[in-house]
Amino acid sequence: MNPLLSVSMLSSDFGNLARDVQAVNQSLADWFHLDIMDGLFVPNISYGFPVVEAIAKQAQKPLDAHLMIVDPDRYVDRFKTMGCSCLSIHYEACTHLHRHLQHIRRLDMKAGVALNPHTPVELLEDILDEADFVLLMSVNPGFGGQHFIPRTLTKIARLKEMILKKHLSCLIEVDGGIDAINAPSVVKAGADIMVAGHALFKEGDVKAAIESFKNNTQPL
Numbered sequence: 001m002n003p004l005l006s007v008s009m010l011s012s013d014f015g016n017l018a019r020d021v022q023a024v025n026q027s028l029a030d031w032f033h034l035d036i037m038d039g040l041f042v043p044n045i046s047y048g049f050p051v052v053e054a055i056a057k058q059a060q061k062p063l064d065a066h067l068m069i070v071d072p073d074r075y076v077d078r079f080k081t082m083g084c085s086c087l088s089i090h091y092e093a094c095t096h097l098h099r100h101l102q103h104i105r106r107l108d109m110k111a112g113v114a115l116n117p118h119t120p121v122e123l124l125e126d127i128l129d130e131a132d133f134v135l136l137m138s139v140n141p142g143f144g145g146q147h148f149i150p151r152t153l154t155k156i157a158r159l160k161e162m163i164l165k166k167h168l169s170c171l172i173e174v175d176g177g178i179d180a181i182n183a184p185s186v187v188k189a190g191a192d193i194m195v196a197g198h199a200l201f202k203e204g205d206v207k208a209a210i211e212s213f214k215n216n217t218q219p220l
């Protein structure tokens with residue numbers, strides 16, 4: 001499968017949100033990545049329901065919501081109602097991860113487990129078959145525009161090996177600090193989906209930045 005690009009709207013211009021959503025609609029990007037932060041699980045507050053609804057109204061590609069919040073299960077139904085197709089919740093934020101992943105799947109969304117940089121992928125041994133994808137954080141969650149943590153590459157490779165050994169179809173999404181330069185090594189390590197925000201929006205012409213990102217990461 002060709003690697004997918006999920007565009008993090010955290011770095012978009014909220015004063016021109018409709019314009020930026022349209023630019024992503026018209027680009028080669030695959031998904032919209034929506035970062036939800038509560039100021040508790042992570043030391044930052046991003047945006048909430050009204051902004052997700054505004055994006056959902058205009059978006060013509062699947063919505064991939066990443067919940068960086070405590071007790072994420074409280075809002076699973078709400079994200080379904082708002083039109084999300086993929087929903088990831090943090091391993092570190094869930095006492096009953098198994099139940100919550102089943103809840104997401106029951107609502108016909110793709111269920112993702114997100115891992116902070118310090119959490120080993122081996123902890124997923126007994127939960128991997130309940131997840132449609134694993135989101136590996138390649139920065140500490142909370143902020144856009146940080147530097148990629150190189151150690152993530154070995155985590156991706158170790159997780160890929162676990163998935164293959166178990167004959168699962170679980171995908172690997174990698175999130176944080178990805179740009180056109182490091183993206184090929186992220187794909188080579190085994191990533192199926194890459195999230196990028198800052199690297200795309202800082203260019204000004206987000207559509208062109210997405211095009212060159214995609215061209216850099218597709219197999220020849």
Ligand code: DX5
Pocket residue numbers: 008010011033035066139140141142143144145146175176177178195196197198199
């Ligand atoms: C960080 C978020 C990421 C981030 C990715 O907490 O989960 O999705 O916005 O954006 P960049 O590409 O700016 O690191």
Ligand code: ZN
Pocket residue numbers: 008033034035066175195
């Ligand atoms: Zn994210």
